[in-house]
Amino acid sequence: MSAFLQQCRHLLGSDHVLETAQDMAPYLNDWRGRHTGRALAVLRPASVEQVAALVRACAEHAVPIVPQGGNTGLVLGSVPDNSGRAVVLSLGRLKRIRKIDVANRTMTVDAGCILAEIQQAAAAEGCLFPLSLASEGSCTIGGNLSSNAGGTAVLRYGNTRELCLGLEVVTPQGDIWDGLRGLRKDNTGYDLRDLYIGAEGTLGIITGAVLKLYPQPQASITALAAMESPEQALKLLKLMQDYCGASLTGFELMSRICLALVAQQFPALPQPFAAGHGHGQYVLLELSSNESEQHAVALLERAIGAALDGTIISDAVVATSVAQSQSLWQLREHIPLAQAKAGKNIKHDISLPVSRIPEFIATTAPLLEQAFPACQLVCFGHLGDGNLHFNVAPPEGVGHEAFLANQAAVNRLVHDSVQSFGGSISAEHGIGALKKDDLAHYKSPVELALMRSIKAALDPQGIMNPGKIL
């Protein structure tokens, strides 16, 4: 291995081949602190050519490669295992915004660009790059693409997959595939782009991308609606989409227990409804207009009025200022923070056909209650995308750490139910090392065999992010 490391130092300069435990630590620790891996070295190339040269060196010496962006993933996809055989290949120095083409509504970027910086660069040109998620200040677009990240704007703009027109990828053989096409239509052979997106670095290393930009809306306004049940939330979704079409840009479900938890952990945050009002569910709505704020307000009020008239919702608060909008969004964003403050939960990032969500909740909550009496279901998420964060907290008086002993059993119960409703055990976080065994359990043998064929065809040496996904 010393010849290999020598080669790496020669390629990058020794400053960018990290080998001490201290230097490597940030690259080896999982974002949620559940795992610390080991590595031969952390490699920090500054160009796609350097990435390619490093991959060729790794292939020659059969050194496994763990590609890493912002290392904010939630499924142990971007940290190495404990063998110490792999290198971490950090894309953090590839951070150039290569080009913004407003007339084509595209931006070409290096994989290591931070998501928030991409959003800002788009905004500076009067454009919107709509991908938005909690870790946007740290995560990189390469990681977003590799994990096909979701977030809060999927309802209108789709997942990261839908926001990408082209890629540049270094293959496991160290070739550079230049697929940086900024085309809306291109039917020339197999869709390699979408194969690399969501592959979590197991088929190659994304080094650049062409992203879609959208016109910046003139105004976005927010409302919080209260209703009794998930059935009514679903009816509200249909009504809002029928009334507002693509102007509906956010639709987030939160159960009563979620807002109570936020009130308890963050008592300074304003709560729009009086305590003890007794609504079962809340929906945070966002409407955006390319026309004007007046247009957005009038449309939202008309739709909310119809929902009140139809007794779909029982109450609603419409934000009348940007500050009020932000404070409504803060309620939603503080749910995971409140959970973290309260103690560790058993988390699930699941998706279902939107139409089946009420029945799924009605079926699964009693099963949990029966198997784990008095456990607390903290259920919230992107209802418009069928994506629930279906988290299970311990009964009052039971310690969070102690309750984690039930993790495997709780996961199995929830994921079995998801499977029976035609859902997915990973909506937006991916598989990584964390859910690899679940994937093998729940996927059909035909699908697993197809995935293995593709992996073997593109990475026959098996050096790309081994132990992730498959």
Added chain:
Amino acid sequence: MSAFLQQCRHLLGSDHVLETAQDMAPYLNDWRGRHTGRALAVLRPASVEQVAALVRACAEHAVPIVPQGGNTGLVLGSVPDNSGRAVVLSLGRLKRIRKIDVANRTMTVDAGCILAEIQQAAAAEGCLFPLSLASEGSCTIGGNLSSNAGGTAVLRYGNTRELCLGLEVVTPQGDIWDGLRGLRKDNTGYDLRDLYIGAEGTLGIITGAVLKLYPQPQASITALAAMESPEQALKLLKLMQDYCGASLTGFELMSRICLALVAQQFPALPQPFAAGHGHGQYVLLELSSNESEQHAVALLERAIGAALDGTIISDAVVATSVAQSQSLWQLREHIPLAQAKAGKNIKHDISLPVSRIPEFIATTAPLLEQAFPACQLVCFGHLGDGNLHFNVAPPEGVGHEAFLANQAAVNRLVHDSVQSFGGSISAEHGIGALKKDDLAHYKSPVELALMRSIKAALDPQGIMNPGKIL
């Protein structure tokens, strides 16, 4: 082969194994009449299980399979070659709409469903399935998916790829992959769905799909704007998108020569602008609103007013009735019909970064003029998607058949220019057998090698639609 055909008759009943030249003829002729293939038989299964059993029989006897939907493709992708060794596997009897789930905004269909029937079934439930193209009365959704068809609604809703959430596929080994998931978010492994979409039946046979539905707009209105140049058309596109966002559902460019050709071949069609008015370019605009017709009209008039004020356009006609809207669309739809009436053209289905279209036209038209003096450029298309139908007709006085002798040279000139502008030689028609050599010429060796690896991994026997794409 007689044992094989006996097996097919046993599986399907002899009525559905067509073997005479007369019975097979409709399945062997290319839609545009450029090629008639030969086949061992035409197989007409009625279920996915029958498809799977047939594929296993083909695999056992090494019989190549040409999957076929409505056989309306434009690149010789759905007809067999002249060897007579292959079977055509027609999906035409798999025509069940399996399920419409309005609350999930999805429809699950057999691959053999006709596109127009899918549109109608969606409309009957108050929903929109937006895919729309000239052959919609004959083409099947399986063919649309296999060729990732485009059409006139891509600007707002995307290509067929973007309208599909899940697939059912019979693999070249005769296994059934059930990927019929109706999920908006699902990050569990490699994106097999998008690999089969656009693969033109070379990796497996699509037998079913889950399609996305949208709220039916309350109103759509149309306008025709006149301007001097493609540069101004591009400025108009930006202005319209900034003003209207997702409400802009159509943006079709037509050069003066296109409308003149329609006027000449179809003199009964009303022409909205006086003859000889001298505008260089026209754009057909469509705006849709989920709110009301008044909203759509007001928004369109505001945007058109701004375009006139900014001297981006020099004139515009807004349709004030459904009949007027239809008559504007008829102008657009009659361009290919007028071309067909005038005689065969040398056609190109190309795409470019939207921003580069004016420069592409300004560069390529003189090159054509120089190489083929007095040839006529009939250029129209989906400007909002960067997709041009860049067709070349003979000089006046030169016969269309005679001019076709230049086909290879014209194609090379146009495609070389497309390549130099970062465009695609097949925007929405695919590759098939027609553009296979072009693909090999223009794609990078890295991309071709990746495609061949995938083909070899999934179809090692090479029985799926051989001679297409690769």
